[in-house]
Amino acid sequence: MSRAVRIATRQSPLALWQARHVAALLASRHPGLEVSLVEMTTEGDRFLSAPLSAIGGKGLFVKEIEQSLLDGRADIAVHSLKDMTSVLPEGLMLAAVPAREDPRDAFCSPTGLTLDRLPQGARVGTSSLRRSCILRSRRPDLEIVSLRGNVQTRLAKTKELGLAGAMLAYAGLKRLGLEKEITEVLSPSVSLPAVGQGVLAIQCRTADAEVRGLLAPLEDAVTRVAVMAERALLAKLEGGCTVPMAGHATVTDGEVHLRGFVGQPDGSKVVAGEVRGPSQEAHALGERLAEELLSRGAQDILRHFGNTGFVPKS
Structure with missing residues (x-):
């Protein structure tokens, strides 16, 4: 050719x-x-x-x-x-x-800390409202510091700023051969991945x-089914980067398991849910979960925070 x-x-x-x-x-x-x-x-x-x-x-x-x-x-x-x-x-x-790479989040600490071992008031870096919301919902005492830039830049800033650690995508670290920087890979039950992560x-x-x-x-057919469900959830929620939200689907033996959440930027309220169904209904499952989240309080969060977002400290 x-x-x-x-x-x-x-x-x-x-x-x-x-x-x-x-x-x-x-x-x-x-x-x-x-x-x-x-x-x-x-x-x-x-x-x-x-x-x-x-x-x-x-x-x-x-x-x-x-x-x-x-x-x-x-x-x-x-x-x-x-x-x-x-x-x-x-x-x-x-x-x-x-085919999808590992979608989980990773915690990278220059001093080897894990999330459970972070001291009171620890400073943690992230460029993601979703990760910030997850951290604050678990640990309201944490100080979130905004980290922008490529993966290497964020890792370097974590050390330069004396942060306790930073949250990044495991896939990016793995693709760049930076697994040695990871102190903890976080399960989706702890940190639900972003849509398409x-x-x-x-x-x-x-x-x-x-x-x-x-x-x-x-x-990859399986990955397509998963992202179809996730992106249908995102589209129905009209989600962008101004409100924390997550959506992650797995496909096993022709069944989709989709989990998602919408949260307040400070982590004080998180509306979460999940649905299951056949692969052929992936798009409908995403819309169904979105409607459930909206009816249970996500609509109020989106209406109140959708135009302003939360700005972590720089």
Whole structure:
């Protein structure tokens, strides 16, 4: 095959790892295919002085990359699925989701502490409202410090600022070979993952049938079912980055188990729930759980905090 394809990606070490991983998958399935990277800096990468909730949300990491597809500068885009909004731009599609990496959160402490061993009033870093809410709901005494930047930058800031530790995605640490920084991998029962956490999203133009054909072999059916349920939950809640929320689905023997929550930014109230059902009903299950959460108090949280969010200390 002599066709050449261009992959749009952010320039962070993790984003480049992800794009190169997808390039390798494509090359292994399509011998002779030429794959190149179109490296870009997004608005989310340029504005690191404030939490995402204060500057427009997680879509800031994908908008410019999606635009490169729409205007023909790239053929494929690779994202972390958790960075993507629930509604895609017209003309673009989520063409493939490879098998999911471990979706759990990890706690990284320069002094080897675990969550249960954090001293009273400990300072913990995170760039996520979801993780902040989880921490505060368990330990209201903790001081949450905003950490922005790539994975290596956040780990370095944790040490420079003398923090007790920081919460990051296990998948990113694992992909970058930074498992040695982890002092505790947190089970979903302790820290429920974000929608799409650990999943790579491969995007292309809906009308580009040839590229869709190239990407088809990279699809993992089980991962697709899980993220279908999670993203249906997100879409129904109209969730972004201004209110803490989580959604994580597992698929076993054709059954989906979806858990989710919406919380107040200070962790004082968390509305959580779960549903189970057949894989064929993944989307409906996500909507059903969203409706349950909304009826049990999530609507009030979204209405009250949806436009303001919570800004951790910097």
